[in-house]
Amino acid sequence: MADHQGRGRPALAGITLGCDYNPEQWSPSVWLEDVALMTEAGIDLVAINIFGWSDLETQPGRYDFDRLDAVIELLHANGIGINLGTATASPPPWLTAQHPEILPVTADGTRRFPGGRQAWCPSSPVYRRHALALVEQVAKRYGRHPGILLWHVSNELGCHNALCYCDVSAEAFRDWLRQRYGSIAALNSAWGTAFWSQRYHDWAEIQPPRATLSAGNPTQILDFHRFSSDALLDCHQAEAEVLRRHSDVPVTTNFMVTAHIRNLDYWSWAPHVDIVANDHYLDHRLDDPTAELSFAADLTRGLSGGAPWMLMEQAAGAVNWQPYNLAKTPGQMLRNSLTHVARGADSICFFQWRAAPYGAEKFHSALVPHAGTDTAAWQEVLRLSAVLKRLREVAGTRVLADTALIFSWPSWWAADGEGRPSEAVRYLDQVHAVYNELRSLGVTVDIVAPTTDLSTYRLVAIPCLYAVSDAAATRINEYVAGGGHAVVTFFSGIADENDHIRLGGYPGAFRDMLGISVEEFFPSEPGRAMGLSTGGHASLWAENLRLTTARALSRYTDGPLPGVPAVTRNTYGDGTSWYIATALDTTTLRHVLKQAVETACVPATGPEGDGSVEVVRRADGERRYLFAINHGTTTVELPATGHELVDDQPITGTLRVGAGQVRVVREDRPR
Structure with a gap:
């Protein structure tokens, strides 16, 4: 990982390879096997305790850290860094049973039930109180542990519960509007309430944009999106504040810069994380999923202000939530991963380490598939790990763009x-x-x-x-x-x-x-x-x-x-x-x-074509690297002189990039 904007301990050197791990789904004997395989695969960083709330707090105020202690010590003893989650992404059944009022409500007034994930209202003070009590316990226990390299607040905040229309959210929305506009008159002007007799005379009259018989007020809807993004950011900030009181380790959460998630304004979020991290999955519902991957990587770099960023999650193969969950073809994992690196990522992480045998994501791919390590998929993991190790020197450089x-x-x-x-x-x-x-x-x-x-x-x-x-x-x-x-x-x-x-x-x-x-x-x-x-x-x-x-x-x-x-x-x-x-x-x-x-005299980095060949440069001072990624079916030749890092060979004048291949050249600087 790159430097975390000045906070915390030194970052891992080079390009980090990491993954999500769910040890609560496995027995301790499997943990030992997994750590041995992680060492073989060159895993640098493991995210744990992402969905651990029901294991850690079995009843209100009753905590059990024995399993998490054991996993943390096992990873640390084997030199594997830890990205420790706060475990607040999904409340345990006892919390929603005792406090059903924390459950989110949709625009038509329907309350959503537990059984999935993120079954909580972002504005709920009851949820917030219980979540922060858990974070306090986790932070106090592990805040100074030498194996913790990164804090992971919640998980994919707003993926499912970004817009809640309950009465608690309504009151929070009114408070947000008071802060934004200061007066009812200013709100009426901004919302254009002269239209359709919508003029307000008291804050208590204002509701979220719940389901209506006709089209709703456009500015009310727009402001509710703004409020909802801010409400979830406030959840992040509340957890981050607890973590920072007990630890100097960098704090982040995983953004969802992708084509199918639009509810959070990440321009307002980015200044509040110590490193920008993103989850990205190829979306085969799009005409060109590979181009969208590049777009998401460039947007994530923009959120990071051009600084190196972190790919917190991607899939080793297929996901489980699209209509047609396509497996990755040979070499595609390497191409996808190095596209993120080319466009500024210094950390490449996966969901997940070991494919689950049960649950909603049992058909989601993993670095260790259901078939185990005697597989082509495992060989792809080892190949990626070896390439990332050869690219260690690229870390810290920035993408060049005009x-x-x-x-x-x-x-x-x-x-x-x-x-x-x-x-x-x-x-x-x-x-x-x-x-x-x-x-x-x-x-x-x-x-x-x-x-x-x-x-x-x-x-x-x-x-x-x-x-x-x-x-x-x-x-x-x-x-x-x-x-x-x-x-x-x-x-x-x-x-x-x-x-x-x-x-x-x-x-x-x-x-x-x-x-x-x-x-x-x-x-x-x-x-x-x-x-x-x-x-x-x-x-x-x-x-x-x-x-x-x-x-x-x-x-x-x-x-x-x-x-x-x-x-x-x-x-x-x-x-x-x-x-x-x-x-x-x-x-x-x-x-x-x-x-x-x-x-505009913009220099083209790569060749004009159909986008199947991507060429991007990263540089820093005297260092300059050319990434060439060939998603196509024919060999291409590019002008380059220097040393190619993937295959460890000199390049003089012409770089050949075969179909489906990736090349990274440390370019010689002109004399």
Whole structure:
């Protein structure tokens, strides 16, 4: 692991290999076998006590640490570092039996029962009191233990219980709103309660956005997302405060930067962890799961401020929770793992160590599969371990990127809300479309918040940034005026942070910078194409767009707006902006982005293609490393000179990367 932002003991050297372990599911004789196998596999760090509450606290205030003591001593005696969980992710049955009021409630008023995990309301003071009492006991007992290298608060906070609509949450929501707005008048203004007779006169009248007969108040829903993210962050902070009173070991929790989880605004969470950690699983419901893996890794690096980060969980093979749980093909574990390393991870960890014989995740893959170690899967683990050991020197370096992509969770929440112009236009789809084509152009991207200082970037991509504050919009506009280059896609700059439409013509916040004005949206049904004057086609969306200072690069040849510009370019101050007013086909989108890349003089790290070959560089001072990952079926050749670390061989001029292979070159610096 990399340095933990100045806190705690020295980090493990090199690239950490780790895993989740659930010793409570196994007998002590299996523990001995597991530790021997962990040593063989080169495991550096093991996460334990993630779901241990019912084992540790068998009745209120009655603690039994004997099993956990034994496991910790066994791991430490064998030189394996410990990532110790607080065990608060799922309350034990006695707690929900005695206090059913802690159970979460859905928007339709249905209370959810125990039997799964995370059966608790984030705002429940009863849950909080019992959870912190447990954390206090764990922290006091192990806070100074030399084997504890990292604290793991709860687990995947908000994965299942992010939005709770119970009466306790309602009161907590009202308190949050008092802090945000200060007065009922300010809330009424922000929420636009003049619409549909929703004006409030007392805080007690305000409820969470529970299920309604019609569409709800958009700003109320947006604020409830903000509140819910903050409520879970407060849970994390409460546990972290207890840990830090008893220990100087770094504290983190596992984020879920992935395509199917959207409830937490991790830009607000990242400053509160000592190392940014993420869980990521390939999602085969997507068109391109591998590209989404790269996107998630780049976004996690963005949350870490460019510093090395930690992959807390990934799957060795198949997961158990998708409609079709596909196993990884030979070599895919290595490619996936080194994609995370290439994009900034200094720790590669897995869920889980040994595949469970029972429970909801019994078909989830593991480093030790049900079939044991006489398997090809185990050989893949040993191969990965050996490669990571050869990459020790890479640890601590940073990814090189000249292009930024702006990403916003509140914009995601608002853009995908009710009553929008087209349900076929989804925020993350548009973000992925732009990211994937930049990746296919061989461009490495930093993913940043809307308020980020953009001055160090040659090019900034702004896909579907529907809701944007005045401060963020000003920063983006000033970046372009100062000589920057920006590509903005449709449904951006439309609303402010309260989801109020910016009047005077779309795209509101960016109208002058883009040199255009849009009078009306013309969404269309999925599958209906519109021709373009430059060839190719567009779909889903068109805009009645008028040029002010921009010039048209492409126009519609048919559809609802023949002759109207579809893609524009504008000079604004000393910079240049492009606007894409529709959903372009992949080839056309790549062509427009390539123009922007070339105009901005962004150096491509890798070859242009279909994204099957990824090339990323990490560097630090005199050290410079080229990662080449070939997800394709044919050998590629890349220019490189230096020493290749995976196969331990010199490279002079040309690097050959076979189908399915990964190469990492310590590059010679030009003299």
